[in-house]
Amino acid sequence: MINNKFDDDLDELLNDINSVMDKPQKNPLSNQVQQQQINQNQQQKRKCLSPQIGNQSQLRICTNLRCLKCDLQVKCHLNQKWNKDADYLIFRNYFNNMPMLQKYLTEDNQYNAYNCQCTNINAYESISAPQNWVCSGHTN
Known part of the structure; x- marks a missing residue:
């Protein structure tokens, strides 16, 4: 009986985690814009290989x-x-x-x-x- 309760609690916890992971992000466009800005900043900063x-x-x-x-x-x-x-x-x-x-x-x-x-x-x-x-x- 103890094992069964433990299994039920574990299943419930895993279901909660999966439901959070399955939810789409609220604003995927803003994440794309942020990623593009990060990429542009990385591209703009060139470094000398042998200064x-x-x-x-x-x-x-x-x-x-x-x-x-x-x-x-x-x-x-x-x-x-x-x-x-x-x-x-x-x-x-x-x-x-x-x-x-x-x-x-x-x-x-x-x-x-x-x-x-x-x-x-x-x-x-x-x-x-x-x-x-x-x-x-x-x-x-």
Whole structure:
């Protein structure tokens, strides 16, 4: 008798679940529109497979890099380069302090200076970005 009651309760529960699963969605059109928007957003954001960095004369440099080690956006300082006094601790401690970082940059039209919190590079010509820098995507 206990098993029979248990079986009845289980059957009733399964029927309830099936009835909910069988009901059509209230607004399937809005779900389709949402899915189309998601697909469009994914298509619009192209990513560089092997991101390049360099100075302004190169056309194929990536402008939207992110570091995988420190999980921060890579900054690009146009027509400037890092001087020899810029070291790891400067970037680690002053990543968001542009007035402090500016002390370690010098004007040079042939270079672009790049940095995140853990890596810095002066780029004279188009070169591959460090392995820990990846493209975050482009909309055009």
